Amino acid sequence: MRICVIGTGYVGLVTAACLAEVGHYVIGLDVDQDKLNKLTEGVMPIHEPGLDAIVLRNMKSGHLTFTPSYADAMAETGVVFLAVGTPPEEDGSADLSYVLAAARSAATHVRRDCILVTKSTVPVGTGEKIEAVVTEALSGRNDAPKVTVASNPEFLREGQAVDDFLKPNRIIVGIANPTDAEVFRRLYAPFNRNRDRLVIVDRKSAEITKYAANAMLATRISFMNELATFCDATGGDVEAVRKGMGSDPRIGPHFLYAGVGYGGSCFPKDVQALIASGEKHGVNMQLIEAVHEINQMQRQRFVKAILTALEGIEEPRVALWGLAFKPETDDMREAPSRDVIDALLARGARIRAHDPVAMDVCKGLWPNEEHLEFMESLDACTPDADALVMMTEWLCFREPDWNAVESSMRGRLLFDGRNVYDPTTLKARGWQYHGIGRNGIA
Numbered sequence: 001m002r003i004c005v006i007g008t009g010y011v012g013l014v015t016a017a018c019l020a021e022v023g024h025y026v027i028g029l030d031v032d033q034d035k036l037n038k039l040t041e042g043v044m045p046i047h048e049p050g051l052d053a054i055v056l057r058n059m060k061s062g063h064l065t066f067t068p069s070y071a072d073a074m075a076e077t078g079v080v081f082l083a084v085g086t087p088p089e090e091d092g093s094a095d096l097s098y099v100l101a102a103a104r105s106a107a108t109h110v111r112r113d114c115i116l117v118t119k120s121t122v123p124v125g126t127g128e129k130i131e132a133v134v135t136e137a138l139s140g141r142n143d144a145p146k147v148t149v150a151s152n153p154e155f156l157r158e159g160q161a162v163d164d165f166l167k168p169n170r171i172i173v174g175i176a177n178p179t180d181a182e183v184f185r186r187l188y189a190p191f192n193r194n195r196d197r198l199v200i201v202d203r204k205s206a207e208i209t210k211y212a213a214n215a216m217l218a219t220r221i222s223f224m225n226e227l228a229t230f231c232d233a234t235g236g237d238v239e240a241v242r243k244g245m246g247s248d249p250r251i252g253p254h255f256l257y258a259g260v261g262y263g264g265s266c267f268p269k270d271v272q273a274l275i276a277s278g279e280k281h282g283v284n285m286q287l288i289e290a291v292h293e294i295n296q297m298q299r300q301r302f303v304k305a306i307l308t309a310l311e312g313i314e315e316p317r318v319a320l321w322g323l324a325f326k327p328e329t330d331d332m333r334e335a336p337s338r339d340v341i342d343a344l345l346a347r348g349a350r351i352r353a354h355d356p357v358a359m360d361v362c363k364g365l366w367p368n369e370e371h372l373e374f375m376e377s378l379d380a381c382t383p384d385a386d387a388l389v390m391m392t393e394w395l396c397f398r399e400p401d402w403n404a405v406e407s408s409m410r411g412r413l414l415f416d417g418r419n420v421y422d423p424t425t426l427k428a429r430g431w432q433y434h435g436i437g438r439n440g441i442a
């Protein structure tokens with residue numbers, strides 16, 4: 001099939017590459033010329049494991065091309081994915097201006113009947129808004145093709161996006177026009193060989209399903225973070241509690257990790273957008289509001305614990321391991337490390353930070369910040385540090401050489417934002433260990 005993907009960011013580029021990988025002809029369209037230049041030179045604009053090989057292979061075979069031109073992209077396309085951003089507005093609601101602008105441009109240049117498919121995460125009712133924009137763009141055209149609007153929310157996880165796209169556990173498709181179902185069956189047939197993963201529903205339910213999934217996952221995280229605070233107050237160990245409760249098959253072990261609060265490009269914005277959408281429709285999303293508030297508190301609680309422990313140290317030095325909001329990505333959107341870095345810099349601390357892939361992005365976030373240095377290794381962060389802060393559970397941070405760390409640092413403060421280290425062992429080595437919900441452990 002001939003497909004156009006509008007927006008070549010985390011979702012769009014993965015979608016375009018994976019659809020090309022199974023034999024479709026895909027044009028990726030973006031307004032960001034820099035991004036397109038990089039792609040044309042074979043340089044990935046984002047870090048996503050396995051993505052470069054698929055992109056390069058399909059560019060070479062001619063299955064994947066890129067363009068800034070809507071006229072070129074729409075010439076032969078029967079399926080158009082909208083994968084542009086939906087960042088939060090001031091009030092938390094999703095900013096639909098990119099989605100609507102992309103839909104308008106697509107409809108203006110469309111040459112044949114096609115389905116406009118929203119992959120971006122959009123609030124319920126956006127399908128109708130897109131339809132209105134399309135109708136307006138097509139009005140007055142004698143040769144106007146038929147354009148229908150569908151919803152196909154994306155559930156990929158950054159860091160595992162290629163695998164998630166190629167081996168989805170479900171493909172949710174929301175349609176208003178029953179004949180569109182057949183197009184989606186053909187489009188996704190290569191991903192459905194082992195079992196049918198297509199779940200075809202009405203468009204509004206598809207739009208809601210995406211927010212429901214993210215809100216549920218965020219709820220599990222905030223639930224565990226609240227329990228972690230309770231464990232700290234009572235002397236329990238949230239990790240022991242997690243294992244105990246997660247072994248109940250009705251609960252399951254996933255997304256039960258207490259930590260520094262969720263971040264990234266999706267959970268914070270989608271939770272707030274769902275709250276705003278509830279307000280707009282006269283529904284008070286009490287539980288989701290609490291999820292958001294707990295998350296904000298959790299992030300601040302960690303920052304406060306660090307600042308309190310550093311009280312009295314003039315110009316403290318901090319080694320910071322991990323910057324990205326989670327391992328295997330360079331995405332720094334809403335990363336909890338940003339709160340920690342900003343608070344430490346405001347306190348006058350000197351930070352040496354390392355992350356395996358996110359440092360280039362970070363250099364742009366804190367340009368010319370002389371108290372923040374990005375180091376090429378873990379070891380390079382620790383000399384003379386008063387405190388060590390672990391923010392992202394990259395595998396390479398799991399088993400540090402504690403002898404080397406201890407001999408290079410001048411202090412023994414450890415803030416384990418992901419509960420990856422063993423408090424008992426570290427306390428026995430003389431560390432002042434601060435985890436999340438495990439501070440009562442001897």
Ligand code: NAD
Pocket residue numbers: 006007008009010011012029030031032035083084085086098101102119120121122154155156157158265266
């Ligand atoms: P992104 O910011 O990485 O990419 C968006 C791209 O769209 C950018 O390259 C931008 O230049 C381009 N763009 C903006 N306006 C355009 C226009 N009018 N025409 C063409 N291109 C345009 O965003 P992302 O992280 O890929 O997210 C995209 C959408 O997918 C969002 O709604 C997000 O909530 C959703 N989503 C994201 C993830 C994720 O893990 N990042 C997962 C599932 C869903």
